[in-house]
Amino acid sequence: MSAIPRPALALGLAGLLPFLFGVATLLSPALAEITLRLIGPRFLGPFVLINYGMVILCFMSGVLWGFAARGAAEHRWQGYALSVVPALWAFFFVGGGAVFALNALIAGFLGLLLIDGHFARTGLAPGWWMKLRLLLTAGVVACLALGLALG
16 A cells, blocks of 8 residues: 555545534534634534535546546446445435434445545555545545534
């Protein structure tokens, strides 16, 4: 397994910031109040966790589509089919209130990790991919779980 390239690591970690901010607004009533006044309710607690979680699941579908395109022509359709699962999961299962949505997102990100593993095992993802995905998924799932616990 090769080292994670610095730009990928830095940008991946930066992608955790909205999740961390959502948790921070649950932990700090003062931050929640300032956020509500300055930028509105959609950047508070569960709302930002759910909305951004959906965005990232859909983004990851696009990333996986790129891996699928690298596969052998006769098996490429399988990779394409797997790559749309996170976006479809977000569309069909994230909703129905904060508790249901946060649980669905946790399941979606854990399922995404399994799909990431498939692309890594087939050699379509870079050698460092799973190291990055494990780190980021741990951060995302921890934030979503805190959103459940604190919300």
